Amino acid sequence: MKKRSVALAAAVLMSMAALSACSGGGSGGGGTGGTAVAPSDPTRVSGDITVLTHKTDHAADGTLARYAAEFNKTYPNVHVKFEAIVNYEGDVKIRLNSSNYGDVLMIPAAVPVPDYPKFFAPLGTPADLDQKYRFIDGGTYNGQVYGIAINGNATGMVYNKAVWQQAGISKWPTTPDEFRADLQAIKAKTQATPLYTIYHEGWPITAWQSYLGQAGCDPKANDSLAADTAPWAAGKELNGIDTLLYDVVHDQLTEKDPTTTTWDAAKSQLGTGKIGTLPLASWAISQMKAAARTGGADPANIGFMPFPAQTNGHFCSVISPDYRQAVSIHSEHKEAARAWVDWFVDKSTYAQEQALLPTLKAGAMPDEFKAYQDAGVQFIQLSQTRNADVSKIDNQSEIGLNKPDYRQHIVDLARGAGGGSLDGYFAELNKKWANAIKTVG
Secondary structure (H helix, E strand, O other): OOOOHHHHHHHOOOOOHHHHHHHHOOOOOOOOOOOOOOOOOOOOOEEEEEEEEHHHHHHHOOOHHHHHHHHHHHHHEEEEEEEEOOHHHHHHHHOOOOOOOEEEEEHHHHHHHHHHHHOOOOOOOOOHHOOOOOOOOHHHEEEEEEEEEEEEEEEEEEEEEHHHHHHOOOOOOOOOOHHHHHHHHHHHHHOEEEOOHHHHOHHHHHHHHHHOOOOOOOOHHHHHHOOOOOOOOOOOOOHHHHHHHHHHHHOOOOOOOOOOOOHHHHHHHHHHOOOEEEEEOOHHHHHHHHHHHHHOHHHEEEEEEEEOEEEEOOEEEEEEOOEEEEEEOOOHHHHHHHHHHHHHHHHOOOHHHOOOOOEOOOOOOOHHHHHHHOOEEEEEEEOOOHHHHHHHHHHHHOOOOHHHHHHHHHHHOOOOOOOOOHHHHHHHHHHHHHHHHHHHH
16 A cells, blocks of 8 residues: 555556557446436345455455445445455456456556447436536546545645654745745754655655646646657756755755665654755645654644645646546446445545545535635646656656656756766656657657
8 A cells, every 4th residue: 555656656657558458348238227326215225236446554454344334324235245356457457357356446447438338337427427526527438437546646745744744844835935934844854864765665755756746736737748849948847846846955954865765764754853845745644644643643633735836826737637436337236336326426524534535516624625615725637638648758758757767867966976967867857758748740
């Protein structure tokens, strides 16, 4: 679970060819077919259902069983069994070749959207469900919704509020310069390391890419890369994001030896106040709180702040869905399966307890997101219209926007471990990107 967000992002990039065998099947092949209708009378719904889940930790510690017990107070005649799968993407992708993939499952990221009707029962129209839930568009095909996100994530930075308060900081920084000044104050007035890059692990440093769009409150920030021949030019978002990373390392506001820092140690030290800030999305909040408890510290000290930039006087945060729950088209108890999907998103306290963005638009926000609301942080979703083009250009350029190497090199430049300058590197990146645009067309 510690690498959940990164693993999910990587899975999206997997080759669709891996599902070619699955794509040959239709909804007919022995399946029962039909829409998974939301039940109107819970007491009349019955059946045993199996829920496939990637939440192996919550299956093991009894969290999911506790939710099932709450579910049974409303649906007493439905028995829920969980099947936790460690290699979720790989194993479920294979099982889709058969009819044996549970009654409810998280849609593997490698399944092409046009194939959704072959494996999953429709849940309703986007016009109806979009009024109630976030992220409906991504689970929709040909006028039907096939998956509802279990929760969402938001971009920002996890921080230790006690450390920041000890440094005399009472409000979130609104500019990169303010952010650097605050980190300097933490360094001068506390014993904590202001910020960790977790360079050694690789994957955590890719979180800096998630600030694209958030820094400029621009939903089209990703799409614009498809036509921008100089994304790292002065004044542009990638330039600002990467300059901030360079500056905090260059100013010695990060770990002394980034080549040795580990994820588990960073979690523990952020939780217990030995680190001030970790640039990670909201999925990491619950893990930091757990680390605080384990270390004997107060989990209430764990906070979440937006990237230090504002547009027209307000912060923005890019939101995105976690896995989407779907009902198997082969399920013999579709009504019971749909009851679980709806109840988990509508009625369970999972999002609130795990400090996650609720899919239900009217859902109660966890405290960390209430702070976002109180500060007027605006949630935005990045347009994916040209995402395929951007991916092709990125691959052709060999930069790797979502891979660690590119920003690890920025850290190396900042700490004097790599030759050259940041401006020189930006010029190199712009040249590679422009050439890739020409090649890809």
